[in-house]
Amino acid sequence: MPANLLDEPEIGEESKKQYLWTLNFGPQHPATHTTLRLVLDLDGERIVRATPYIGYLHSGFEKLGEHLNFNQYVTIVDRKNYISPPMNEVAWHNAVEKLLGIELTRRCQYIRVIIGELSRISDHLLCAGAAALDLGAFTAFLFAFNQRELIYDVYEEMSGYRFHPGYTRVGGVMQDFNDRVIERVRAVLRSLPKAIADMEKLLFRNRIFLDRMRGVGVLSKADAINFSCTGPLARASGVTYDLRKDEPYLAYRDFDFSVPYATEGDCYARFQIRMEEIVQSMGIVKQAIENLPGGPVNVPIAEKFPMPDKGTIYNSMEGLIQHFELIMPNRGYETPKEEIYAAIEGPSGELGYYLVTDGTQIAWRTRTRPPSFIHFQVFPMMIKDHLISDIVAVLGSLNIIAAELDR
Amino acid sequence: MTQAATDPHAATFSTLAGLLGEGVFSTSTFKDNVRLHVSPGRLIEVLTVLKQRCGFEFLSELGGVDYLEYPGRTRSRFEVHYVLLNLDTTERLIVKVGVDDPNPTLPSAYPLWRGADWMEREIFDMYGIEFTGHPDLRRILMPEEFTAFPLRKDYPLRGRGERHNFPKLSRGES
Numbered sequence: 271m272p273a274n275l276l277d278e279p280e281i282g283e284e285s286k287k288q289y290l291w292t293l294n295f296g297p298q299h300p301a302t303h304t305t306l307r308l309v310l311d312l313d314g315e316r317i318v319r320a321t322p323y324i325g326y327l328h329s330g331f332e333k334l335g336e337h338l339n340f341n342q343y344v345t346i347v348d349r350k351n352y353i354s355p356p357m358n359e360v361a362w363h364n365a366v367e368k369l370l371g372i373e374l375t376r377r378c379q380y381i382r383v384i385i386g387e388l389s390r391i392s393d394h395l396l397c398a399g400a401a402a403l404d405l406g407a408f409t410a411f412l413f414a415f416n417q418r419e420l421i422y423d424v425y426e427e428m429s430g431y432r433f434h435p436g437y438t439r440v441g442g443v444m445q446d447f448n449d450r451v452i453e454r455v456r457a458v459l460r461s462l463p464k465a466i467a468d469m470e471k472l473l474f475r476n477r478i479f480l481d482r483m484r485g486v487g488v489l490s491k492a493d494a495i496n497f498s499c500t501g502p503l504a505r506a507s508g509v510t511y512d513l514r515k516d517e518p519y520l521a522y523r524d525f526d527f528s529v530p531y532a533t534e535g536d537c538y539a540r541f542q543i544r545m546e547e548i549v550q551s552m553g554i555v556k557q558a559i560e561n562l563p564g565g566p567v568n569v570p571i572a573e574k575f576p577m578p579d580k581g582t583i584y585n586s587m588e589g590l591i592q593h594f595e596l597i598m599p600n601r602g603y604e605t606p607k608e609e610i611y612a613a614i615e616g617p618s619g620e621l622g623y624y625l626v627t628d629g630t631q632i633a634w635r636t637r638t639r640p641p642s643f644i645h646f647q648v649f650p651m652m653i654k655d656h657l658i659s660d661i662v663a664v665l666g667s668l669n670i671i672a673a674e675l676d677r
Numbered sequence: 678m679t680q681a682a683t684d685p686h687a688a689t690f691s692t693l694a695g696l697l698g699e700g701v702f703s704t705s706t707f708k709d710n711v712r713l714h715v716s717p718g719r720l721i722e723v724l725t726v727l728k729q730r731c732g733f734e735f736l737s738e739l740g741g742v743d744y745l746e747y748p749g750r751t752r753s754r755f756e757v758h759y760v761l762l763n764l765d766t767t768e769r770l771i772v773k774v775g776v777d778d779p780n781p782t783l784p785s786a787y788p789l790w791r792g793a794d795w796m797e798r799e800i801f802d803m804y805g806i807e808f809t810g811h812p813d814l815r816r817i818l819m820p821e822e823f824t825a826f827p828l829r830k831d832y833p834l835r836g837r838g839e840r841h842n843f844p845k846l847s848r849g850e851s
Contacts, residue, residue: 325818332803333827337834368708495764498736498792509764511735516767607748608707611738611760611771624740624758628748637740639760647795676818 290318295661297326303400304672306646308661315657320650327676335636340366340440341577341596343636348434350638351674353396354389354617356425359438364519365612365623370605372441372575376563379521381447384455384558385428385437386520386614387551391462392421393617393669394502394544394551401541401666402473405482410472417458417465424454441576442568455559462552470545483538487652487664490535497648501619501641502543503668507535513615520614524561525554537667574603602631609635616641618669642674686711686768689731696726712771720774721784724759728789733761733770736786739796741804745830753777755806759786776806785811803828 296307305326311319331350335343340363347362348355360382367374374382399414422432428451429435429444437444473479489499494507504511512529514522530546532539568576571592582589595601605627613622619641626635645668653664693702693713702715702723715723727733738760744750753775761770776783785808786793797808798817805826808814816823822844825832 325816325820328818330827333834371708493791495735496791498738498790498796500737511762511764517769609742610708610710611758611769613737620737622738622760624738624742624760626742634744634747635742637738637742639738639740643795643799644792647792 289313293658300404304670306670306672306675308649310658310661312658315659317653317656317658317661320653320661322646322649324646324672325676327672329673329677331677332636332638335633337632339602339631340633343633344436344438345434347638348436349673350640350677351393351616351618351621351642351671352434353671354393355434356385356389356437357393357614357616357621359436360386360520361612361614361616361621362623363438363440364614365610365625366440368612369608369610369625369627370440370575370603372569372573374442374520375566375569376521377446377565377567378442378569380558380562381443381567382438383520383522383525384447384555384562385425385435387555387558388421388424388455388458390551390617391458391548391555392418394548397618397666397669398469398541398544398548401483401537401663402469402479404662404666405479407473407476407479410469413465413468413472417462420454420458420461424451424458427451427454439568439577441573445579446567447562452559452562455555459552459556459559462548466545466548473541480538482660482663483541483667484536486537486656486660487667488534488536489648489652491533493648493651494535497651498644499619499648500644501616502540502547503619503645503648505529505531506539506543508533513613513620517613521558522554525557527551527554537663540667605629605631613639618642618671619645638674638677640674640677642669642671643677646670646675686770689727689733689768689770692731693723693726696730697722710769710771712773714773714775717774717776717783720772721786721789723772724761724786724789727761727770727772732763732765733768735762735764736760736790736792737762737769739786739793739800741800741806741828743804743828743830755781755804757783757800757806781806783808785809787811802826805829 290311290313293310293312295310297305307323309321310317331346334346344359344362347358350358395414395418399411403411425435426432428447429437489507491508494504494509508531510529510531515529527550530543532543571578571588577596578589578592583593607629609626611622611624613620620639621641622639624637625633628634649668653661701719702713705712736759741755741757743755745754755776757774759772761772783806785797795817797811798814800806801808801814802816802819803826823839825837
């Protein structure tokens, strides 16, 4: 590969400028999938410098978090990584419950593991499918999207909403899993292996796909650590950290699963990691749904935190009082004047919240640690000296969700 | 928290105190979060020792908080937190540093972690805290013409009408 023109000290700035040409990529481009913009300095077709400009989807989610209470903010966190909304909800209420010191019931922990892992599967399916789509393999994308439809059916049955379920609550969930939800989860587990096998058949021996993924966008282990990368991106570069194993939360200690990792650090390694994680997540969901503990799903209403279900509200005095206390703005429970950082393993990496409370039910500060934001800053380094056509391969393997990137 | 989990932190604290002297930092704990409060002047020294001597080689998160009119608050207005992670022992440590109006300024952690790049730019964008030594401190999420710092507590939720007053470029002028 020829030397990068910008690194040559004997060539003057002015002649560099004359030689290079600038291409504006985005903000609307089919391969960015959402709204992000790159300004590329090109030497022929080779990228000598890429400068991302972000913020097109900035909607002030963190500011909104300072004006909504813990249960209301669920609807907003859903819209951050909208490819896997339940995982955001689990992350948000994980932070709130850690701060308030609420110990969830076993059933609720299992249910949150199930919805979290289903959303991880859904996220990885879209990412792997879209990566293939951008490189011209349309059929694999359709197989992946078909399965996401079944996962949306689970969301719809459990909460009534397909896209943004808003399912978790402080101290529990909106409503318990019923038999129909469990049947839908089983339906996902039944049809997923065939879809994975189809995708693997279509892609793992697809010459065009392999040539465009292998050795492209390499991230070394040292760089992955230096750039704060987590999740599949870091695991494809040999950083084996996974919060589910290393800092277990919810009920992850109960399940038998492994953390796949690779050392190549290229786009293909990241794709393989995602495909393998789908299989591992399926295993977790299977174990959780078969051993789903009985008993109540929410913490007892005597603890003052959970929103009682409608049956309790209309049929018992305690439920009615509890509902009133939580809904009226001048009532409710007291929170400590404290702050906490709590993170979970999201589909694209460590998804954390830095939560500050001032004694009321409305957070003082809801800082999100957005994996997309942190991963996108690696992009200019990864794409340097590659060709324009490699942008779609690298972007597809990073799984940048612009709503989470800009918040 | 169990005894085994607190011990590594004790070792970290004694390493820090040994290298930098007593009184550089104070600590506080809430649940499993261990926090280290330092002054802006000693921040980079503390972070360097933590990274190079104590194994906290991973900057997991960097963010800011505005404590304007926070109930019972007597310390500085802004605080920036650095969540560090030790990938081998899975310990986490939160370094907190306070800065005050006017002209809040902190040294940049960019030389230690490239990952601090955009996170510091975001804090600059949202709170107006300047990071000296950052190579490219520009607004990141808000447009360049924007003059206010939207996550400050004295900035209203609905904005100050900036949305309606953006400079417009007509087709004739372009």
